[in-house]
């Protein structure tokens with residue numbers, strides 16, 4: 001397992017031509033851009049957690065049937081400070097570094113509550129975000145880093161707090177059909193309130209503007225107050241339907257007093273997150289037009305989720321699919337000390353990711369009886385029970401067990417849909433398969449090969465696609481057999497048969513998330 005997780009990967013900033021087996025569809029022109037941790041030790045020092053690793057962006061460029069690979073470490077301030085010091089000097093999710101130059105004891109810690117949030121890392125290792133024709137590497141702190149999608153060069157550091165009062169923001173924004181970005185972030189104890197803020201970054205800027213930056217035109221859409229000033233929920237993504245934003249306030253929470261004192265107590269940020277198994281999980285549905293949270297209280301039992309799959313409305317009900325866990329063991333499992341030879345033994349206690357569907361009615365008759373099920377969707381076993389105090393208790397339907405890193409045909413985002421493409425994680429948090437799940441029939445198709453560890457699958461539609469699964473799946477495959485080179489796999493999304501594979505004779509890292517950028521969305525058509 002060390003082979004896959006703990007090693008430092010060499011960067012290859014110059015394009016390397018891949019060996020193609022099969023035929024790359026001629027219409028496939030563009031760049032698959034992906035992000036993830038690539039360096040886990042600096043000098044003699046080692047990160048504790050896999051989510052701490054320094055961001056290594058890599059890309060597969062598809063051009064006239066050929067594929068070119070390149071990779072480059074994000075030159076974040078964090079990367080530069082670490083390399084210069086030849087040791088880890090900036091704190092990450094699972095590793096507190098001493099002394100961390102970002103944490104000045106006297107200027108930060110003993111001020112007012114609104115000033116106790118420490119300065120976080122700009123090691124943006126989770127995903128790639130597109131605003132207008134700009135691309136950013138993203139994580140969950142207040143910093144994002146602009147990159148050149150073609151050369152993978154690192155550009156400006158952007159601080160969200162300059163444009164919106166959030167201390168944290170998700171690495172999973174949504175995009176509407178015009179390309180506007182919708183994202184959420186948490187504003188901690190600002191003016192005595194902690195809230196979840198929904199904001200929009202427009203895809204274009206007013207004409208004639210000299211230094212074009214979509215972020216300068218960021219607008220706050222609305223906000224939801226946190227149930228607790230000092231214990232806001234942690235969230236990794238959210239959902240959208242045609243008319244609503246779906247936000248889940250889960251009992252996996254950030255403890256702000258702990259966060260503010262972590263540096264002095266000698267503990268990492270991760271230890272400031274805790275799962276409250278006796279609390280409830282609250283659902284919020286924010287009406288995009290009125291910008292109001294629906295007033296009824298909707299909830300389910302305690303659970304932990306990271307990824308929303310999709311959400312939509314049907315017959316006055318909101319349907320949303322999420323990958324759920326019984327507890328927060330996922331983040332625990334990714335400590336590098338567990339990703340070793342006893343990996344299989346260690347992961348036995350890992351709670352299995354399960355795709356669940358919740359169905360929530362938006363209206364019901366005044367005479368609906370207490371205890372009655374308000375769900376009117378014949379195709380589901382999910383229930384929503386009316387309770388004495390007017391709240392609605394929701395119980396999900398299990399769609400599929402053992403999938404993570406879900407993706408869909410994004411043209412169906414917020415709409416009724418049928419297929420999930422995901423990584424299959426049957427026996428551990430590490431993917432061994434690529435899976436296509438039909439949410440209606442629960443039937444699935446899988447791809448797997450010995451010694452192969454697939455990345456999150458990205459769906460790219462055919463140019464004149466008619467059906468939801470008319471397209472291909474792209475996934476970069478890391479191999480644990482030194483005789484087998486890694487490759488980019490292309491599957492037919494309908495049948496899951498192999499279309500082509502492009503093998504690259506370099507070490508690939510297991511990454512997290514990314515996006516396919518069609519050639520038409522790239523500013524210059526150069527390589």
Ligand SMILES: CC1=C(/C=C/C(C)=C/C=C/C(C)=C/C=O)C(C)(C)CCC1
Nearest residue numbers: 051092093120126140141168269306512
């Ligand atoms: C640094 C830092 C954070 C980083 C979180 C990260 C890096 C999360 C990664 C999650 C992933 C990769 C999930 C996959 O499903 C927090 C806790 C937001 C807040 C404190 C500072």
Ligand SMILES: [Fe+2]
Nearest residue numbers: 172236307513
């Ligand atoms: Fe994610």
